[in-house]
Amino acid sequence: MARFGNKLSSYSIAQLSELLEDDEKLNQIVQDLEEVQEVQQNKETILASNRSLAEQNLKLQPRLDHQKNELTKRYRCLQEQFEAFQLRKSTLDHMSGNTSLDTLLALLQAEGAKIEEETENMADTFLDGAVPLDGFIDEYQSKRKLAHLRRVKIEKLQELVLKSPTTVVQVARHPEIASAPAPLQNEPDSAPAPQPRRAPPLPPIKNLSPQSQPAPVMYPPPVPQRSAPRMAPQPGFILQ
Known part of the structure; x- marks a missing residue:
């Protein structure tokens, strides 16, 4: 100046x-x-620098939208996995006697009613013209899918609640069946166990007195046999 x-x-x-x-x-x-x-x-x-930055931001807009959609999907998947974890944990706790399936059923029913109310409010907001069409379609579809999954889980959990007493009775009966003792083979009224076959005793040897012979052991013959033919007396043999 x-x-x-x-x-x-x-x-x-x-x-x-x-x-x-x-x-x-x-x-x-x-x-x-x-x-x-x-x-x-x-x-x-x-101005040129701002224009260049604006063009770069516009080029990154599709990537930003894709990342936002991926984040929404992963968050929804996380919610589904967390609900599945709660369902399985409640089932295990119920089997161990720590809690009841009725509690989880009540929680899921409350969450199902909540998501239904949210979708109805979203539809009313869209009909009033406060939400654009593109954003409404994506968010409404995701919430309706989540509501449908919760409804299916509620129905499955209701079936588990109805079937749980029968399952407990069946599980309690298994130890009784497993604890039944196996029957012994040698009971008083049972048939005698098969004995091994043995050869018949040899004839007495010469020059042996009757006192040196062992007492004969009685074995039931496996097959009936004919009596041996009588032989003529010979010196040095003792007929029995």
Whole structure:
């Protein structure tokens, strides 16, 4: 601005009066100043930089939308897995006697009613024109899917609650069946165990007295046999 003052100081009174009456000439003098030109260049540089950043942001918009959709899907999957975990944990606790399936059924029914109410409110908001169509379709479909999954889980849990007494009785009966003792083979009324076959005793040897012979062991013959033919007495043999 010092240069502008120096330039005006060289004008006469008549030139200054003429300059005051001519706005275009005064504006041209101001635009020709180096300070004003430098400010204008900085302004154009900043505008170009902002335009470049805006274009880069627009290029990243599809990626941002994709990441948002992925985040929504993973969060929904996390909710489903957490509900499945609660269902299995409640089933295990019920089998061990820590809690009841009725508690989880009541919780799931409350969550199911809550998601149904949320979808109804969302539909009313869309009908009032407060939500755009694109955003409404994606969010409404996701919530309706979650509501349907919860309804299916509630029905399955109701079946488990109805079947749980029968299951407990069947499980309690298994140890009785397993604890029944196996029948012994040698009971008083049972048939005798098969004995191994043995060869018949040999005939007495010569020069042996009757006292040296062991007592005969009685074995039931496996097959009926004919009596041996009588032999003529021979010296040195003792007939039995």
